[in-house]
Amino acid sequence: MDRPDFFELKNGEKAKLPFTDKEYQNRVSKVRKVMSDNDMDIAILTSMHNIAYYTGFIYCSFGRPYGCVVTQEKIVTISANIDASQPWRRSYCDNVIYTDWKRDNFLRAIVSIIGRDEPPKTIGIENDHVTLDIKDKLNSIFSNVVFKNIANHLMKLRMIKSDEEIQIIKDGARIADLGAEEIVKHIKPGETEIEIAIAGRDRMEREIAKTYPGAEYMDTWVWLQSSINTDGAHNPKTNRALQKGDILSLNTFPMISGYYTALERTLFVEEVDDASLKAWDANVKVHKRGLELIKSGIKCSEICEELNDLFAQLGYLQYRTFGYGHSFGMLSHFYGREAGLELREDIDTVLEKNMVLSMEPMIMIPEGKPGAGGYREHDILVIKEDGVENITKFPFGPEKNIIKN
Numbered sequence: 001m002d003r004p005d006f007f008e009l010k011n012g013e014k015a016k017l018p019f020t021d022k023e024y025q026n027r028v029s030k031v032r033k034v035m036s037d038n039d040m041d042i043a044i045l046t047s048m049h050n051i052a053y054y055t056g057f058i059y060c061s062f063g064r065p066y067g068c069v070v071t072q073e074k075i076v077t078i079s080a081n082i083d084a085s086q087p088w089r090r091s092y093c094d095n096v097i098y099t100d101w102k103r104d105n106f107l108r109a110i111v112s113i114i115g116r117d118e119p120p121k122t123i124g125i126e127n128d129h130v131t132l133d134i135k136d137k138l139n140s141i142f143s144n145v146v147f148k149n150i151a152n153h154l155m156k157l158r159m160i161k162s163d164e165e166i167q168i169i170k171d172g173a174r175i176a177d178l179g180a181e182e183i184v185k186h187i188k189p190g191e192t193e194i195e196i197a198i199a200g201r202d203r204m205e206r207e208i209a210k211t212y213p214g215a216e217y218m219d220t221w222v223w224l225q226s227s228i229n230t231d232g233a234h235n236p237k238t239n240r241a242l243q244k245g246d247i248l249s250l251n252t253f254p255m256i257s258g259y260y261t262a263l264e265r266t267l268f269v270e271e272v273d274d275a276s277l278k279a280w281d282a283n284v285k286v287h288k289r290g291l292e293l294i295k296s297g298i299k300c301s302e303i304c305e306e307l308n309d310l311f312a313q314l315g316y317l318q319y320r321t322f323g324y325g326h327s328f329g330m331l332s333h334f335y336g337r338e339a340g341l342e343l344r345e346d347i348d349t350v351l352e353k354n355m356v357l358s359m360e361p362m363i364m365i366p367e368g369k370p371g372a373g374g375y376r377e378h379d380i381l382v383i384k385e386d387g388v389e390n391i392t393k394f395p396f397g398p399e400k401n402i403i404k405n
Contacts, residue, residue: 040124044069044070050068077114143275166354167381173392176253211318219255247268249374260331300351307361
């Protein structure tokens with residue numbers, strides 16, 4: 001039996017994607033302009049976030065390579081046979097499937113799309129994602145090709161959100177609030193981090209399915225951290241039972257068709273000691289000032305500088321652990337980082353209309369010191385022509401978040 005190296009399969013009908021065809025057409029046209037402006041004959045995308053952003057298809061690699069070939073005439077995803085026709089159904093464009101029967105069939109599929117008769121002179125690749133192995137093999141096929149990094153260009157395009165993107169992010173922020181509301185109902189001594197987190201996650205997933213009945217549902221989760229487990233922003237939940245007086249870090253993360261949003265709050269179980277209250281108040285003051293500073297025309301580094309000064313005045317600058325916020329969008333910040341839009345000392349990007357980013361100051365006081373624990377608040381803001389819209393509604397601070405159930 002002759003088994004193919006690659007093939008096409010249109011099984012079923014195209015699914016309804018989270019965005020209109022016009023939205024995807026606009027995105028792809030901007031990629032093609034980048035290619036034209038930078039003398040790239042073709043682009044080969046390999047990251048989950050860029051393939052999802054430009055085609056609608058979110059892959060799960062399981063150790064296999066995935067790709068998307070963009071030329072001035074066509075755009076085609078390349079996927080593994082294990083996914084059958086789902087990549088075609090869930091994408092705006094065409095799809096080629098490669099098989100496992102022979103090593104490097106992924107590369108043969110790329111060649112089938114590009115062709116050998118007029119090999120490209122320049123290929124745009126994602127330097128921050130493509131493996132050296134894939135790059136070397138492409139070089140062996142197209143021996144005289146010049147590779148150019150397209151990743152930074154694409155990141156800058158993703159940093160400015162369309163109206164359709166902003167709507168899905170707003171829905172995500174609303175659903176994150178609902179998850180937090182559900183979590184608070186379950187907070188009391190004796191309840192475990194894992195069980196409380198499950199309640200919040202289930203509430204969000206049901207609301208996502210209600211709001212987006214035709215979507216794919218994946219990677220919505222909750223971290224509910226307590227006591228020393230609050231010291232890291234991304235510490236997984238555990239089976240620890242809550243105790244009276246515990247510091248908590250509530251983190252809800254709904255994912256809608258690849259668009260990830262977040263809500264993060266500091267809470268205490270029933271009571272808070274004086275040292276912890278002082279640290280909490282300091283972080284809240286910085287958070288409030290940060291919300292005031294975010295606006296069109298200011299540099300990321302300028303926001304960071306002023307908030308650093310405020311933390312220093314309050315006596316807590318030495319306890320900062322990371323930047324003050326970051327961009328939100330396609331698989332950002334979890335899988336695909338829009339690193340050009342972060343509130344850090346070394347980022348001079350000027351904020352502009354239709355950027356979406358968080359304000360999330362955090363301090364961590366080590367165990368054994370008064371007020372030990374991690375304190376963090378987190379809101380998401382949309383920069384508009386006439387101001388800023390805070391799309392996070394769940395309250396923050398000691399007045400609302402000392403939980404007594």
